[in-house]
Amino acid sequence: MDTVIEISGLVKRFGTTTALDGLDLDVRRGEVHGFLGPNGAGKSTTIRVLLGLLHADGGTARLLGADPWHDAAELHRRLAYVPGEVNLWPNLTGGETIDLLGALRGGLDDTRRAELLERFELDPTKKGRSYSKGNRQKVALVAALAADVELLLLDEPTSGLDPLMETVFQQCIDDFRGEGRSVLLSSHILAEVEQLCDRVSIIRAGRTVESGTLSELRHLTRTSVSAELGTPPTGLDRLDGVHDLVVEGNRAVFEVESERLGDALAALGRFGIRSLSSQPPTLEALFLRHYGDRLTQEPVQPVGPVG
C-alpha cells in the first residue's frame, strides 16, 4: 500500500513540556484520514512537523517519501495547507493573497480558482483585515484547493464555516479524493469526520491511542441496546461485556461491547423479545471513550503551546 504520510515514534518537546510523545500516524494514498484529539493533544504540532516548521526531537516522519525538514520547499509544491487560525495580510485583498500563495507554490489553476470563489461565495476584492473568521478560512481553502497538489493538510479547516459552506467543503474534499489524492483532516466536527474520512487516528497527550477504519474502531466499542421482553429478565448482569444495565419490569437497557453483542442477544431471546432497538456506537462515543474520562478522573494537563 502506497503511504503518503508515515510517522512513527515522533517526539517533540517545548522546553519542559512534551507535546508529542511517540506519535504514530499512517496516511495512505487516496484516502481522507481523520485526525482526532482534544485541544492540546498535539494535532497542530504534528502538522507543523510535517510542514518542516518544527524540528522533531525524536522518531521519524516521512512525507510523500521524503524528509519534511530537509526537503520542505520541494515537498510543499506537492501539498497545500490550511491552518485552523488563518492570518491574512491586512492590506492585501483575498484575491491577491490567493494568487500570491498560488504563485509561491508554483502556480494555480485559474479556472478552478474562479469556480471555487463562486462555490464558496467569496468576495476576492476585500482587504484581509475586513474578512470574518469564516471568510479568512475560505481564502485559505480556495488557495489550497485551487493548487494542483497530491496532498492536503487541513487543520480544523471548517471551524468558522456555516452549514451551507460546510457542505460545499465536503463536496470539494470528496472531489479531491475522487482524483486519487490524499487528505489529512484534523477536525472537531465529528459529523464531518464520519461523513468524509476513510480512516481515523485518535491521539491523546501526544500519542496515538486508536487508528483504523470507522468500522474497525466501532468494533472496539459498545453498542447500546434497549429491549422490551416477555418476562422480567434475570442474570443479564452476569454476562461478559455488559455494562450500565438497568432493568425495570420487562424492560432492559444496557451497553454491550460490540464483540459480545451476539451473546447478549441470545440471552435476551430466552425471555421473549417483543421489541428491540440497538444503537451502533457513534464516533462521539468512540471519542468520549478515549478522553471522556478526562472530565471526571484526571486533571487536565496542558500539553504544548498549540492545539
Place this chain on the structure above:
Amino acid sequence: MTGSATGLLLRFNLRRDRLMLLWWVLGAVLLYWSQAVSVEGLYPTQAEFDKAAASMGDNVAFVAMAGPARALNTVGGQVAWQASAFGAIVAGLLSMLLVGRHTRAEEESGRDELVRAGAVGRRAPVAAAGLTVLVANVLLGGLVAASLVGYGLAVAGSVSLGLAAALAGLVFGSVALVAAQLTDGTRAMYGITGVVIGASYVLRAVGDVGNGALSWASPIGWGQAMHAFSGERWWPALLSVTAVAVLLAVALWLFDRRDIGSGLMAARPGPARAGPRLRGSLGLAWRQQRASVAGWAAGLFFTGLAYGAIGDDVEDLLGDSQFAQDVFVQGGGTVVDSFYAVAVVILALMASGFAVASALRPRGEEDAGRVEGLLATGLTRRRWAATCLAVTTAGTVAVVSAAGLGLGLGYQLVTGDGSAVARLFGATLPYVAPVLLLATLTWLAYGLSPRWAGFGWVALAFCVVVSFFGELLQLPDWVVDLSPFSHLALVPAEPLAWGPLLALLAVTTTLGVAGTGALERRDLH
C-alpha cells in the same frame, strides 16, 4: 446611558497598561531630569556657562532641533530648551499608542465586541480610552514637574514644563482619537497621528528659526511659548485646552456617525487578482514595507534639507568659542565641514531607526502567524530570508540617500554651491554600511530566537549614546570602538577611507548570513 461602565473600563485599561505606562513615564522623567544633571557642573564658572549659552543660542541648527533659545545660561533654561520638544513628542507618542490600543486595536481584534456585548454604554470604550490618556499625561506631567522640583529647580518653571508636556500629550492623544474614527486600521491611525506629530515638530522648527509665526501653529510650540524658567506665562496653555476640547468634540461627533469596526473613510474594494509584481516573496516583502520606506525617506530628506539650509552660517554662529571647537572640530577640516560630518552621523543614526524596524518586520510576521502559511508553499526559508534582507538593504540605501540628497540640496539652495549635492551626498552614502550592520545584527538576534530580536534597539541606543555622549562620559576606547559608527572617516572633514568601510560591509554580510543560517535551523511558529 451612553457612558455606563466607563469607570470599570478605565480601571481595566490602566491594569493592562501599567507596565507600559511605568516605562514610558520613567523614560520621560529621565529625559528632563538627566538634562538638569548633565548641565549642572559642566561649566566651572558662570562666565563660561554664559559664553557657551550664547554660542548655543545663536546656532540655528540647535534652535531648529530644540526650540527658541531663552535663559540658556541657567540650568532650568537648559532643561526647558533641550527637553521640552522631545518631551512633547514622547508624551504624544505615548498618548497615540494608548488611544490605538484601546480603540482601533480592540475593534480590529474583535475584543471590543466582547466588551460592548456587556452592559457597556455606547460611548464608554471611547470615553475610557480618553480618560486613560488623561491619567497617563497627568502622571507624566506631574512626575516630570515633581522630579525637577525634587532636583532643586524653581517650582513655577518645573510645573510649567510638566504641564506643557502633559498638554502636548493630550492634544496629540485627541488627534489620535479623531484619526481612530476616520480609518479602519490601527496602522493607518498611527500614520495620521505620526504625521501630525512630525508636522508639529517641523512647524515649530521652521517657526523658531524664522520669525516665530509658524511656531504658533504647533502644539509643541504652544508648550514652549509658556516660557518655563524664563518668566513663565500660562495663557498659551489655553490654546492646548481649546484644541483638546475641539478635537474631542469632533472625535465624538464622528464616532456617533460610524459603525463599530469600520472607519468613516470607507474601505475601498481592492484588486481581485494579484499584479505580476506581487507574485513572489520579494514582491510581498516590498509591498509590506514600501510605505515605511517612503515615509522614512521623506522624513530624512526634509531633516537633511533643514541641516543643509544652515549653510555656511555655521561658521559665524559657532565663532571661535571653545565649546564649538570641542564639539565639532574633531577632524582636521574647517568648522563647516566638521559640522556637516556630525550632521551626517546624526542622520545616519536616524536612518538606523528604519533599518532596525525593517529587520524586525519578519518577526512581526511570525508573531502574527502569517509565516507558517507562507513557508507551507514552495518558498524556502533561505529565499524568504534573502528577500526580507534585500528589501531592508534597498530601503536603507534609499533612506540614507534621501538624507544625503536633502542635506546637499539644502546647502546648495542657501549657498548656491553647485558641488554641494555631490559632496554631501558622497559623505552620507558610506553610512549605509554601519546602518545596515545594525540591521543584520538585529536579523542575527531574530534568527537565533524571536525573543532576542529586540536586541537591535538596544544596539542602536548604545550607538546613539557613544556618538553623542562618548566624550562627555569619557568612555574607554574599546567601548567606543564597539559602535560601527565610530570607524568611518568624518567626511567631509576627513578624506574617505575605504578600509573601514569595506570592513564594516564584510561584518554586515557575515551577520546577515549567520542570521539566515540560524533561522534555517530553528523552529518557526
